[in-house]
Amino acid sequence: MIDIIGAGSLGLLFAGRLASSGTEVRLWTRTLEQARMIACEGITVFDKKGRTAVHVPGDRLQVAPLADWQRLNSHTAVQWILLMTKQGGVDEVLKQILPVAKTERATGIVCLQNGIGHIERIRRAWPEAVLYPAVTTEGAKRQGAASVVHAGAGITEIGWPEEQEKAQDRNFKQYVLNRLLAAGFDVCLSKEIENGMYRKLLINAVINPLTAIWRIRNGELLSDPVRLHMMRKLYDEGIQVYEAHGIHWESGWWDQIMNVCQATAENHSSMLADVLAQSMTEVASINGQLVQMAELAGVTAPTHEVLWQLIEGMRLKEE
Numbered sequence: 321m322i323d324i325i326g327a328g329s330l331g332l333l334f335a336g337r338l339a340s341s342g343t344e345v346r347l348w349t350r351t352l353e354q355a356r357m358i359a360c361e362g363i364t365v366f367d368k369k370g371r372t373a374v375h376v377p378g379d380r381l382q383v384a385p386l387a388d389w390q391r392l393n394s395h396t397a398v399q400w401i402l403l404m405t406k407q408g409g410v411d412e413v414l415k416q417i418l419p420v421a422k423t424e425r426a427t428g429i430v431c432l433q434n435g436i437g438h439i440e441r442i443r444r445a446w447p448e449a450v451l452y453p454a455v456t457t458e459g460a461k462r463q464g465a466a467s468v469v470h471a472g473a474g475i476t477e478i479g480w481p482e483e484q485e486k487a488q489d490r491n492f493k494q495y496v497l498n499r500l501l502a503a504g505f506d507v508c509l510s511k512e513i514e515n516g517m518y519r520k521l522l523i524n525a526v527i528n529p530l531t532a533i534w535r536i537r538n539g540e541l542l543s544d545p546v547r548l549h550m551m552r553k554l555y556d557e558g559i560q561v562y563e564a565h566g567i568h569w570e571s572g573w574w575d576q577i578m579n580v581c582q583a584t585a586e587n588h589s590s591m592l593a594d595v596l597a598q599s600m601t602e603v604a605s606i607n608g609q610l611v612q613m614a615e616l617a618g619v620t621a622p623t624h625e626v627l628w629q630l631i632e633g634m635r636l637k638e639e
C-alpha cells in the first residue's frame with residue numbers, strides 16, 4: 321500500500337498509474353469535495369493529445385480528505401508516503417499527520433517538491449521518518465478534480481538513503497521502486513540526489529520567475545536577447561552562490577536550461593500557472609532559498625532577490 325498525499329497534477333498522475341498497474345493506493349486530498357468526486361468518477365490520465373491513457377474507476381481507489389488521516393490511521397501503520405503537495409502545503413500536511421505518524425515505526429516518505437528547504441523542515445518535524453528526496457522531469461497538469469494531462473514523460477530521480485534504510489529495515493526497491501517501474505515511470509535511484517536537487521533548483525530559478533513576470537511560455541525565453549541576458553544573469557548569480565557554498569556544479573547546466581526551454585517550449589512554467597491562477601507560488605523555496613544561501617555565504621544574488629519580491633507581491637489581491 322502506498323499513501324499519496326496531495327491530489328493535484330503529480331498526485332493524480334502517480335495515483336492513476338500506480339492504481340491501474342495493480343498497486344494498492346490511498347489518495348489523500350485537501351478537501352472532502354475532491355475526495356467525493358474522485359470516489360465517484362475515478363481518475364483519468366490523458367495524454368498530451370487528449371486521449372485517455374489510463375482510467376481507474378473510483379471503486380478501485382481509496383480516497384479521503386487528509387483531515388481524516390488520524391481517524392483512519394489510528395490502527396494501521398503507514399509504511400510509504402509519496403508527498404505530492406507544493407512546498408507551501410508541506411507544513412500543513414505535517415501538522416495533520418504527525419500526531420498519528422509519530423507513534424508509528426519509521427515511515428518512508430518520497431518528497432517530490434521543487435525547490436529546497438522542505439527536506440530539512442520535514443526532517444526536523446519528523447526525525448524518525450526515512451526521507452527519499454526526489455526530482456522529476458515528468459510534466460503533469462491537473463484538468464479537473466479527477467483528471468490530469470500527462471503533458472510530457474520524464475525521469476524521476478530518487479535519493480536512496482541506503483544506510484538509514486538498512487538500519488530501519490525498510491525495502492524501498494521492493495515496495496515502491498518496483499511498483500513505480502511497473503506503473504511505467506522512468507525512475508532511478510541516486511546516491512547524489514543533492515546534486516540533482518541543486519541542478520533542478522537552478523533550472524527553476526532561471527526559467528520560472530522570468531516566465532511568470534513576462535507571462536510567456538518557456539520556449540519564448542529563447543527568442544529575445546534581453547530575455548537570454550536576464551537568464552544568464554540569474555544563472556551566473558546562482559553559480560556564484562553554489563561556489564560560495566562549495567556545491568558541485570557542472571558547466572553543462574546552462575545548456576540543460578536551454579534544452580528544458582526547448583523541450584517544454586509550449587508549456588507555461590508552474591510559476592506562471594500559479595500567478596495566472598492567483599495562487600501561492602513556490603518562488604520563496606526557489607529564488608528565495610538562493611537569496612538566503614547567498615546571505616549565509618556572504619555573497620549577493622540581487623536579481624533573484626528582486627524577482628522573489630516582485631512575484632511574492634503579485635498575489636496580494638486588492639481588498
Ligand SMILES: NC(=O)C1=CN([C@@H]2O[C@H](COP(=O)(O)OP(=O)(O)OC[C@H]3O[C@@H](n4cnc5c(N)ncnc54)[C@H](OP(=O)(O)O)[C@@H]3O)[C@@H](O)[C@H]2O)C=CC1
Nearest residue numbers: 326327328329330349350386405406409433434458459460
Ligand atoms: N506538475 C508537475 O509536472 C511537476 C511538479 N513538481 C513539483 O511537485 C509538487 C506538486 O506539484 P503539482 O502536483 O503540480 O501541484 P498541484 O498544486 O497541482 O497539487 C498540489 C496538491 O496538493 C494539495 N494539498 C495542498 N495542501 C494539502 C493538504 N494539507 N492536504 C492534502 N492535500 C493538500 C492541493 O490541494 P488543493 O488543490 O485542494 O489546494 C493540490 O491538489 C510541487 O512542488 C511542484 O513544483 C515537480 C516537477 C513536475
Ligand SMILES: CC(C)(CO)C(=O)C(=O)O
Nearest residue numbers: 527584587588589590591
Ligand atoms: C522545468 C520547468 C520550468 C518546466 O516548466 C518546471 O519544472 C516548472 O515549470 O516548474
